Amino acid sequence: QKLTFSLKIAISSSLSKIHLNVSHGRLCASSTSFSQRNNSSSANLKVDHDQTTGVAVMHMQSPPVNSLSLDFLTEICITLEKLEMDKGCRGLIITSSQPKVFSAGLDILEMYGKSPERCGEFWKAVQEMWLKLYGSNMVTIAAINGSSPAGGCLMSITCDYRIMADNPRYSIGLNETMLGIVAPFWFKETMVNTVGHRNTEISLELGLLYKPAEALNIGLVDQLVPEDQVLSAATQTMTKWLAIPEHARQITKSMMRKSTIEKLRSNREADIQNFVNFITKESIQKSLRMYMEMLKQKKA
Numbered sequence: 001q002k003l004t005f006s007l008k009i010a011i012s013s014s015l016s017k018i019h020l021n022v023s024h025g026r027l028c029a030s031s032t033s034f035s036q037r038n039n040s041s042s043a044n045l046k047v048d049h050d051q052t053t054g055v056a057v058m059h060m061q062s063p064p065v066n067s068l069s070l071d072f073l074t075e076i077c078i079t080l081e082k083l084e085m086d087k088g089c090r091g092l093i094i095t096s097s098q099p100k101v102f103s104a105g106l107d108i109l110e111m112y113g114k115s116p117e118r119c120g121e122f123w124k125a126v127q128e129m130w131l132k133l134y135g136s137n138m139v140t141i142a143a144i145n146g147s148s149p150a151g152g153c154l155m156s157i158t159c160d161y162r163i164m165a166d167n168p169r170y171s172i173g174l175n176e177t178m179l180g181i182v183a184p185f186w187f188k189e190t191m192v193n194t195v196g197h198r199n200t201e202i203s204l205e206l207g208l209l210y211k212p213a214e215a216l217n218i219g220l221v222d223q224l225v226p227e228d229q230v231l232s233a234a235t236q237t238m239t240k241w242l243a244i245p246e247h248a249r250q251i252t253k254s255m256m257r258k259s260t261i262e263k264l265r266s267n268r269e270a271d272i273q274n275f276v277n278f279i280t281k282e283s284i285q286k287s288l289r290m291y292m293e294m295l296k297q298k299k300a
């Protein structure tokens, strides 16, 4: 039975012991347990939850490049909600199982040639993921083991801490302007909250992608480590963060992020309308088409 995205999210809160699988906008449930096992997986996510440490590792495994489609975003949101509600889960590490890429950002095909209704549904899912991650009570760490442009960078900067593989072939940044599109205010504010106003202004206007060393230099990532140590470094950092008195840490995090979160929460519909009007413009569609062609040519 087809369910709308909002309904899926609403019912997910009562499905804490149900294995979820989202495919082509459909939510299927089977009765294998989620919380009694240490590991769970849906189509494009694998979650290893260590009950003794209270740390879950979410591996994104949506080939080829973990681009954030509506289905994938829905899976991520459902998983985040389940972990958030699980009192045994206090920390979340997000990483990628795909080679060379953390996440390629929003799935461009979700923004190209789609109906306004579908674009609206997609954008609501992007908002939902950001709201869940940026407002999470868990300690969240991005273990960035590959390139992380645009929405991939957004996902990283919604986390509390970022550890990136020290590999100059990788890059990270909000490069939206290079696609002829514009990062919305809540992308921009998340970036300002991470690297400050001036760095954000330069970064967004020029659509910059930073090599790891440059990203560290402006504070876009917090730590660089050899590629094979990204996950172990994230685990070590997590231990330190989890040693802080939890209530005080959570209130402090909320205090730091509240105004940005509230601004989107109270303007969600207008923000969706803004996105739909913008992305369905002929000139913007043309820019996206040219960008996709450029990606293909780069490959050839």
Ligand SMILES: CCCCC/C=C\C/C=C\CCC/C=C/C(=O)SCCNC(=O)CCNC(=O)[C@H](O)C(C)(C)COP(=O)(O)OP(=O)(O)OC[C@H]1O[C@@H](n2cnc3c(N)ncnc32)[C@H](O)[C@@H]1OP(=O)(O)O
Pocket (backbone or CB within 6 Å): 064, 065, 067, 100, 101, 103, 104, 105, 106, 107, 108, 109, 147, 149, 150, 151, 152, 175, 176, 179, 181, 182, 183, 184, 185, 274, 275, 278, 279, 295, 296, 299
């Ligand atoms: C009034 C003003 C209001 C303004 C505000 C209102 C609203 C806001 C409007 C819009 C906001 C939109 C925000 C958008 C955010 C985004 O995230 S857009 C996505 C940006 N992403 C990128 O630019 C990344 C592009 N990809 C790459 O650079 C590379 O693919 C890579 C990630 C570095 C990986 O490189 P490599 O390993 O070499 O892999 P390939 O390039 O060969 O790619 C493999 C296949 O994957 C396809 N692909 C790559 N990225 C995407 C993607 N993001 N979406 C969909 N598909 C993607 C690529 O085409 C290859 O496909 P084929 O194998 O050729 O079929």
